[in-house]
Amino acid sequence: MSQEMEHVEAEITRMKAQLQALSAKAPENKLSMVVFSGDLDKVLASFVIATGAVAMGLEVVMFFTFWATPVLRDKNKKEPGKDLMGTMFGKMLPKGAGAVKLSKMNMAGMGTAMMKSLMQKKNVASLEQMIEMAGELGVRIYVCEMSMDLMGLKREEMIDYPGLDFAGVAKFLEEAMNSRVQLFI
Amino acid sequence: MSQEMEHVEAEITRMKAQLQALSAKAPENKLSMVVFSGDLDKVLASFVIATGAVAMGLEVVMFFTFWATPVLRDKNKKEPGKDLMGTMFGKMLPKGAGAVKLSKMNMAGMGTAMMKSLMQKKNVASLEQMIEMAGELGVRIYVCEMSMDLMGLKREEMIDYPGLDFAGVAKFLEEAMNSRVQLFI
Amino acid sequence: MSQEMEHVEAEITRMKAQLQALSAKAPENKLSMVVFSGDLDKVLASFVIATGAVAMGLEVVMFFTFWATPVLRDKNKKEPGKDLMGTMFGKMLPKGAGAVKLSKMNMAGMGTAMMKSLMQKKNVASLEQMIEMAGELGVRIYVCEMSMDLMGLKREEMIDYPGLDFAGVAKFLEEAMNSRVQLFI
Numbered sequence: 444m445s446q447e448m449e450h451v452e453a454e455i456t457r458m459k460a461q462l463q464a465l466s467a468k469a470p471e472n473k474l475s476m477v478v479f480s481g482d483l484d485k486v487l488a489s490f491v492i493a494t495g496a497v498a499m500g501l502e503v504v505m506f507f508t509f510w511a512t513p514v515l516r517d518k519n520k521k522e523p524g525k526d527l528m529g530t531m532f533g534k535m536l537p538k539g540a541g542a543v544k545l546s547k548m549n550m551a552g553m554g555t556a557m558m559k560s561l562m563q564k565k566n567v568a569s570l571e572q573m574i575e576m577a578g579e580l581g582v583r584i585y586v587c588e589m590s591m592d593l594m595g596l597k598r599e600e601m602i603d604y605p606g607l608d609f610a611g612v613a614k615f616l617e618e619a620m621n622s623r624v625q626l627f628i
Numbered sequence: 629m630s631q632e633m634e635h636v637e638a639e640i641t642r643m644k645a646q647l648q649a650l651s652a653k654a655p656e657n658k659l660s661m662v663v664f665s666g667d668l669d670k671v672l673a674s675f676v677i678a679t680g681a682v683a684m685g686l687e688v689v690m691f692f693t694f695w696a697t698p699v700l701r702d703k704n705k706k707e708p709g710k711d712l713m714g715t716m717f718g719k720m721l722p723k724g725a726g727a728v729k730l731s732k733m734n735m736a737g738m739g740t741a742m743m744k745s746l747m748q749k750k751n752v753a754s755l756e757q758m759i760e761m762a763g764e765l766g767v768r769i770y771v772c773e774m775s776m777d778l779m780g781l782k783r784e785e786m787i788d789y790p791g792l793d794f795a796g797v798a799k800f801l802e803e804a805m806n807s808r809v810q811l812f813i
Numbered sequence: 814m815s816q817e818m819e820h821v822e823a824e825i826t827r828m829k830a831q832l833q834a835l836s837a838k839a840p841e842n843k844l845s846m847v848v849f850s851g852d853l854d855k856v857l858a859s860f861v862i863a864t865g866a867v868a869m870g871l872e873v874v875m876f877f878t879f880w881a882t883p884v885l886r887d888k889n890k891k892e893p894g895k896d897l898m899g900t901m902f903g904k905m906l907p908k909g910a911g912a913v914k915l916s917k918m919n920m921a922g923m924g925t926a927m928m929k930s931l932m933q934k935k936n937v938a939s940l941e942q943m944i945e946m947a948g949e950l951g952v953r954i955y956v957c958e959m960s961m962d963l964m965g966l967k968r969e970e971m972i973d974y975p976g977l978d979f980a981g982v983a984k985f986l987e988e989a990m991n992s993r994v995q996l997f998i
Contacts, residue, residue, distance in 0.1 A: 447818055454829075479854075479998075481917070633817055640828070746898060811847070
């Protein structure tokens, strides 16, 4: 092989390595969200974004933590045996998506009821419908194990959702690192 | 052409395709924000970030949704004819940037007034000034159509802002996907 | 040199330039957070994310602004001489990480106390311990100068934290632009 050709081959090998490194670092077509808030308005927003993103071809991962965790309780499931603290929290926290309130103008529930009736009138899907739709569209949901543990929530009282999984913050970060878009809601 | 040369040409063609794919996926020098909160402090923060980002050479896009939507009402514009629900919301929601309150320590308006007077004393621009500045700097603002519809807000009552546009979540996601930085405020 | 070879060399030079440009634009293995909220739950979440991210090999930068700023006050440090406004704010704002409250269910402090005792029982680190841990792990913290100025907080009353620095929004944006993940909390 000529010296020139050897040089060219060496350059190509170097560039291929660089290309591979860059490709490995490039984020995937994915959107990751921490859903921290348990307010009706914010959780709704997270699902509007999630379902909208799927429609645009993005993979979507949601990580439910802290106040958002009880939004995923199933109101029809019996609460499993809990200790005193767990029972207290169980009573105080909203039991599922139908029980969460607006962050503002709740006005003892009146504002929340008004907003819900408005949404129905304007053909905006309810939170429960949004969650179901997200499940059908393949939006993945992780529930924060530390929050479950702190609030005394049990896996058996959570909604049936395709691919619902329980995980720690490391799992979320792993997804977020490889996502084009990350949001904390 | 020699076999060696053919091999080299093929490698180059492959790498060029990879480079093009990577370039297409690389985010633009852009910052996208969802402004969801209607609290004075958070909306202020969003404009501090927006104007700061422009100063650093970033393109900036803000998507005003939910409680942030009425912040963009113009207090000097007459409200157009609305149905009962729209009129009720119109009364309850703050009428523009001058009417929004702190998220904490509002203390029946006293805390908000104190903060505003402090900002003036310390030469921090007011929210109204910030919005004007953002407009001059070319910060683009989208207003969420679904929020407008839910709250019964009309386009005619919104502020005059260069390049104010009305859009759905898909528009925001399109911008966010190609942005280096995305925030939900 | 043959014409073919000249062509190949030119292609390689072009691609090298493109590769360099792409590499320069690629984000670093870094997570940037604006910590705006001063609520115990949200600040805790920010440190859970921060320390988790370091454990996964990410560099972490936090930008403390607005309500989050007084969380970094040191309760054992004497307050330096302040003007009237500064003294008033100093009294009203929480004095350090031990004094912050939950965003929900604070119930005159009872909910916050309950959560803290639960965290201890479940072996979750307290906010004070989290901050110390973050410092040891090399999480960098910037405190927003504008917020310090507005709230009349002095540098001498802030905690001793390795690498605590005071900066404006430009500094944060510079970090955020080169980060894989950005969050506003």
